[in-house]
Amino acid sequence: MKQLKTVLLFGCVIGACLLAIAQTGAQTGQTPLPGSKQPIAFSHKLHVGGQGLKCATCHKNPDPGEKMGLASAALCMQCHEDVKTDSPEIQKLAAYAKDKRDIKWVRIYEIPSYVFFSHRAHLDAGSTCATCHGEVKEIEQMYKVKEMNMASCMNCHQANNASTDCTYCHEKMN
Numbered sequence: 001m002k003q004l005k006t007v008l009l010f011g012c013v014i015g016a017c018l019l020a021i022a023q024t025g026a027q028t029g030q031t032p033l034p035g036s037k038q039p040i041a042f043s044h045k046l047h048v049g050g051q052g053l054k055c056a057t058c059h060k061n062p063d064p065g066e067k068m069g070l071a072s073a074a075l076c077m078q079c080h081e082d083v084k085t086d087s088p089e090i091q092k093l094a095a096y097a098k099d100k101r102d103i104k105w106v107r108i109y110e111i112p113s114y115v116f117f118s119h120r121a122h123l124d125a126g127s128t129c130a131t132c133h134g135e136v137k138e139i140e141q142m143y144k145v146k147e148m149n150m151a152s153c154m155n156c157h158q159a160n161n162a163s164t165d166c167t168y169c170h171e172k173m174n
């Protein structure tokens, strides 16, 4: 991966880069992804909008703060040991917890591992979850409200006088 990235970075003349950026930009609609099938039918609207849970209950942003992280089945079971135990979805959840299996959530926002990104740095710089993920409390089934790609990163960095040097987000070329 490292090598591939170095090659990519080397091979990317500025012109080609701008073209790539423009093309990615053109693809960015605001339309929901067609129902990505999650292993358990989890609803943010129900838990955040309805139950008033805080993001940090399930997304704890562990040190060093790059990832927000996803809740484990055991955490969910702190409530669902008692709540809605007759629901087939909760019975699936309970089975994950019992077998200590990770729930393989289908990822919605994901950027390639060769890109540096830190949640904490952006929260410290004044962004909120909604800046990048929209009004999650109204979302039934999670979808990509905003595109997260090089063009959208660059646009916001430019607007906020944050660096757009290649090495800010990609490992240094050598």
Ligand code: HEC
Residues within 6 Å of the ligand: 038, 042, 043, 044, 047, 048, 053, 054, 055, 056, 057, 058, 059, 070, 071, 105, 106, 107, 108, 109, 110, 129, 130, 133, 136, 137, 141, 142
């Ligand atoms: C009760 C636990 C819970 C709470 C509270 C919660 N989430 Fe989540 N979140 C999840 C689970 C489970 C998933 C994975 C399933 C999915 O995508 O719907 C998830 C997925 C996400 C994702 C997509 C991650 C990805 O790339 O796949 C985002 C973004 C997100 N949550 C943002 C938020 C925000 C913002 C809040 C607060 C407004 C919040 N969540 C509150 C449990 C929670």
Ligand code: HEC
Residues within 6 Å of the ligand: 040, 041, 042, 043, 046, 047, 051, 053, 058, 071, 072, 073, 075, 076, 077, 078, 079, 080, 083, 084, 087, 088, 089, 090, 093
């Ligand atoms: C703070 C308590 C709490 C936590 C933590 C919590 N839930 Fe819930 N969950 C609820 C409540 C309350 C309901 C709504 C029950 C109702 O409709 O009366 C609910 C409903 C659900 C439902 C709908 C069940 C159905 O068939 O109607 C699913 C699925 C679900 N939760 C999954 C999860 C998952 C997965 C997690 C962990 C990521 C989680 N919950 C964490 C309290 C919680």
Ligand code: HEC
Residues within 6 Å of the ligand: 055, 056, 059, 066, 067, 068, 069, 070, 109, 110, 111, 112, 117, 119, 122, 123, 127, 128, 129, 130, 131, 132, 133, 148
């Ligand atoms: C500056 C934009 C930005 C902000 C602000 C932001 N996120 Fe994210 N979020 C992202 C990107 C980009 C990813 C994909 C990261 C990756 O794949 O490494 C992501 C991924 C996630 C994930 C998936 C798990 C993970 O850690 O990769 C969750 C959950 C999440 N965000 C929740 C939140 C919550 C909750 C907040 C507010 C406390 C928040 N985000 C604020 C851009 C943002």
Ligand code: HEC
Residues within 6 Å of the ligand: 111, 115, 116, 117, 118, 121, 122, 125, 127, 131, 132, 148, 149, 150, 152, 153, 154, 156, 157, 160, 161, 162, 163, 168, 169
């Ligand atoms: C909402 C605007 C916004 C978006 C969207 C955004 N950034 Fe940033 N980013 C900032 C700001 C503001 C800073 C802080 C600049 C400073 O502290 O000088 C920052 C800082 C950073 C840093 C340095 C963090 C550190 O550890 O000091 C990196 C790396 C970065 N962003 C990568 C990304 C990537 C990759 C994306 C797209 C996936 C992205 N950013 C999207 C506004 C944004």
Ligand code: HEC
Residues within 6 Å of the ligand: 008, 009, 012, 017, 020, 024, 111, 112, 115, 148, 149, 150, 151, 153, 154, 157, 163, 164, 165, 166, 167, 168, 169, 170
């Ligand atoms: C603010 C963060 C940021 C900066 C600065 C940045 N990139 Fe990126 N770059 C990304 C993200 C995020 C991706 C992955 C998503 C995508 O392909 O749009 C990416 C992907 C790439 C790719 C792979 C494209 C592909 O289609 O596979 C190349 C090559 C690249 N960047 C080169 C550069 C070069 C050259 C510079 C300096 C002119 C640069 N990047 C500056 C965030 C950044």
